[in-house]
Amino acid sequence: MYFDLSASATGSTTKTRRNKGYKAIPLRASRLFAFVVEAGRIPGLRSCLALLLTMPAFCARAAETAAPAPAAGVQVVDILVSCQNCDEHMPWRLSRPQFRQGYGVVIGPGRVLTTEELIRQATLVELRQPGRAAKFAAVIRQSDPQLATALLEVRDAAFQRELEPVTLATNVARGAQTRIVQYDDSGLRQEGAGRIVEIGVEPLPSAPASVLTFRVLSDLRVQNPGAPVYCDGQLAGIMMRYDAQHQTGFVLPAPVLARFLQAVAEPAYVTRPCSGFHSVALVDAVKRRYLGLDNEKGGVQITEVFTNMTASGVLQPNDVLLKWDGFAIDNQGFYEDPEYGRMWMVQAIEGRRRVGERVSVEFVRQGEHRRAEVTLRPFVEDDTLVPENTIGAPPDYLVEGGFVIRELTGRYLHAGGRGVSSANLRLSHIYQVRGEQPDRVGDHVVILTGVLPDPVNVGYQELHDEVVTAVNGEPVRNLQDVFRILDRDHGIQRLAFQGRGVDVVLDAAQRDIANARVARAYRIPELRRSRAEAKP
Numbered sequence: 287m288y289f290d291l292s293a294s295a296t297g298s299t300t301k302t303r304r305n306k307g308y309k310a311i312p313l314r315a316s317r318l319f320a321f322v323v324e325a326g327r328i329p330g331l332r333s334c335l336a337l338l339l340t341m342p343a344f345c346a347r348a349a350e351t352a353a354p355a356p357a358a359g360v361q362v363v364d365i366l367v368s369c370q371n372c373d374e375h376m377p378w379r380l381s382r383p384q385f386r387q388g389y390g391v392v393i394g395p396g397r398v399l400t401t402e403e404l405i406r407q408a409t410l411v412e413l414r415q416p417g418r419a420a421k422f423a424a425v426i427r428q429s430d431p432q433l434a435t436a437l438l439e440v441r442d443a444a445f446q447r448e449l450e451p452v453t454l455a456t457n458v459a460r461g462a463q464t465r466i467v468q469y470d471d472s473g474l475r476q477e478g479a480g481r482i483v484e485i486g487v488e489p490l491p492s493a494p495a496s497v498l499t500f501r502v503l504s505d506l507r508v509q510n511p512g513a514p515v516y517c518d519g520q521l522a523g524i525m526m527r528y529d530a531q532h533q534t535g536f537v538l539p540a541p542v543l544a545r546f547l548q549a550v551a552e553p554a555y556v557t558r559p560c561s562g563f564h565s566v567a568l569v570d571a572v573k574r575r576y577l578g579l580d581n582e583k584g585g586v587q588i589t590e591v592f593t594n595m596t597a598s599g600v601l602q603p604n605d606v607l608l609k610w611d612g613f614a615i616d617n618q619g620f621y622e623d624p625e626y627g628r629m630w631m632v633q634a635i636e637g638r639r640r641v642g643e644r645v646s647v648e649f650v651r652q653g654e655h656r657r658a659e660v661t662l663r664p665f666v667e668d669d670t671l672v673p674e675n676t677i678g679a680p681p682d683y684l685v686e687g688g689f690v691i692r693e694l695t696g697r698y699l700h701a702g703g704r705g706v707s708s709a710n711l712r713l714s715h716i717y718q719v720r721g722e723q724p725d726r727v728g729d730h731v732v733i734l735t736g737v738l739p740d741p742v743n744v745g746y747q748e749l750h751d752e753v754v755t756a757v758n759g760e761p762v763r764n765l766q767d768v769f770r771i772l773d774r775d776h777g778i779q780r781l782a783f784q785g786r787g788v789d790v791v792l793d794a795a796q797r798d799i800a801n802a803r804v805a806r807a808y809r810i811p812e813l814r815r816s817r818a819e820a821k822p
Contacts, residue, residue: 360415361452362467362514365390365400365424365438368410374701375735377683377692378810383409389468389512390438391521392449398438399543400512401526402429403492405436407678413440415448417473428550431493431676432557432665434526434538435546454540455520458500460485460626465516466506466525466535478506480515480535482522487630487637491527491536493676494696495665496630498637499526500537508535541637549640556642560665561635562595563588565607567618574617577606578653584608584616585650586631592670594727596635596663601649608655609648610634671729672696672721682765685813686778687792688738688804689746691754693765694731696721710751712784730764734783738808742800746790749783756782756789769816 367386373379390398390413398413405411405426412421422445429436440446464480484501500523502515508528515523515537523537549555565586568574579585585606591597601607608614613621613634623629639645641664648657667673674696675681683692692698699709699717706714716731724730736750737743756762757771758780772778777797781790793800801813 360449361392362416362469363390363392363398363413363449364388364416364469365398365404365512366412366414366421367405367408369405369407370409371407371678372680374681374695374698376690376808377681377815378685378812388510389514389524391512391514391524392451393547394451395446396440396442397427397451398424398440399524399547400436400438401524401538402431402434402436403526404511405429405438406431406492411438413438413445416469416475420444428546428555429677430546430549430555430557431490432495433497433542433546434490434493434495435543437547437550452514452521453519454544455517455522456540458482458517458522458540462517462522464502464504464522466502466504466508466513467516468506468508468510468513476506478504478508480504480506482517483534485539485626487632488536494674496632498539498542498626498633500539502535502537503533504535505533545637556640557664558636559639559641559643559662560595561632562592562597562663563601564590565619568606569617577604578650579606582606582608582650584614586615586617586619588649590723592722593724594663594669595665596660597647600647600658600660602651604651606650607647608650609646611639611645611647669724669727670722671724672717672731679817680815682816682818683814684765684768684772685738685801685804685810686772687797687800688740688743689778689781689790689792690735690738691765691768692733692735694733694753698733698735712753713751716753726763728764732762732765732768734781738804740800740804740807742793742796742803749790752786753784754781755784756780766816766818769814769819 365388367388368383369386370383371381373381386404388400388404390400393399408426411424411426413424414421422440422442424438424440427437427439460482462482464482466478466480468476470476480502481504482500483503486499487496488499489496507530508525511526513525514521515525515535521540523539523543526536526538528535545558549557565588568577568579568585568587574582577587585608588601588603588605588607590603591601610631611634613631615621615631619631620628621631621634623633639662641662643662644659645662646657646659648655650656667676672694676697678697681692681695683690694713694716696717699706699713706717713733732754734749734752734754737747739747754762754768757768757778758775760771762768762771777794779792779794783790804810805813
């Protein structure tokens with residue numbers, strides 16, 4: 287028998303399984319009482335009966351404690367992003383549309399803060415309050431991949447109802463207790479406790495930069511980026527990613543968010559400064575003596591200084607950096623930060639000051655102690671030999687006689703998830719060894735990505751990932767040089783490649799016919815794209 291114990295005082299029903307069906311039988315309260323008394327005498331049923339009778343009260347108490355008190359206003363919103371990537375090998379094509387979902391925190395009327403990676407290459411960004419169906423289109427006011435932060439704006443007044451801006455925390459220390467908030471698909475609020483276990487400078491998950499980062503230990507499985515992390519009711523940071531295996535969240539902290547918002551408030555946005563040099567630890571005693579550091583305990587060796595950046599013109603390779611902005615650098619590249627303790631020197635160089643400020647540096651050159659001042663400059667990606675193109679901007683390209691020509695970027699080498707190590711060895715070497723250091727500002731690597739088969743290029747169709755050194759006999763420094771030569775000579779007749787002693791020759795007389803045939807066969811809307819030419 288299967289008894290329904292939710293009977294009222296007047297009566298109830300019981301069900302008997304018979305012929306694979308259920309039949310309702312009246313069960314009076316007196317019979318239910320008799321059943322309870324009889325079941326209490328059977329040891330096997332006694333514990334089960336006690337559990338069944340106490341379950342309603344237990345569930346009621348659980349419901350009272352599990353439901354958090356409603357907040358005065360909503361501070362977290364859902365962000366829905368539609369995006370499309372560009373095909374790196376055929377740049378006129380777009381990949382299949384993708385969908386991303388994450389969170390944003392309200393920082394003011396119609397203003398929402400989130401991670402830059404979430405809205406990268408977005409074609410449509412919509413916001414909604416958790417549990418609500420209404421969506422509101424948002425525009426990207428500013429995004430910065432070097433700070434991993436983006437600011438969204440919604441101009442619809444209806445979106446701002448019931449929203450309450452957060453307050454950024456100003457003093458968060460290691461060991462601080464945190465509260466992480468997210469919402470499930472139905473809009474129910476989920477909270478989890480956490481603790482800041484580490485504060486340090488770490489590489490960003492999807493950009494070639496390192497910033498101040500909090501590591502938070504929490505058993506709340508954070509599903510989407512942008513989830514807020516609170517400390518004493520204030521925003522301590524937003525979640526960039528969560529490692530479920532180690533129950534650790536990587537948080538973009540409030541100081542970085544505040545720095546981003548300060549830069550947005552300026553008439554022209556300027557990102558953080560960049561050191562402009564590479565260095566290595568200096569722990570070997572023999573090497574320290576060789577560099578003239580007999581009486582010095584700290585310092586790191588400068589190995590490379592980049593053109594047109596902060597250290598350019600002041601520091602040189604083999605200099606030993608002792609102090610930056612008054613902070614002593616130890617022999618492993620760390621310093622004592624007044625707020626966070628021992629930190630990597632990147633925080634002193636790029637995290638404590640703003641572009642345009644002047645700071646002092648102390649260093650040793652050939653055994654001589656020197657002191658100088660440098661003006662902090664930002665990192666300009668286009669000034670490098672091989673730009674990363676972190677944001678995924680559609681690259682410039684040229685299709686001539688089926689030859690697809692463009693400039694090399696880090697994004698091109700990472701295309702398809704293959705990674706730099708699996709890409710063309712020549713291109714990988716350039717990227718890893720010389721990628722940040724052009725001989726002259728404006729130099730880039732022009733490459734032939736491949737050849738679209740056509741009668742005009744028979745015999746050349748296996749060429750791909752070749753470095754283009756000259757067009758029509760003239761050396762080229764970038765793709766703009768290729769465009770200039772193409773327009774001047776009314777086409778490309780010869781291409782020279784690095785490491786090949788023989789030029790590729792094209793039939794100039796067949797140029798127009800072949801280009802039209804290639805464009806039609808491969809559905810190429812434009813045979814060339816140049817952002818410089820598109821600018822007014």
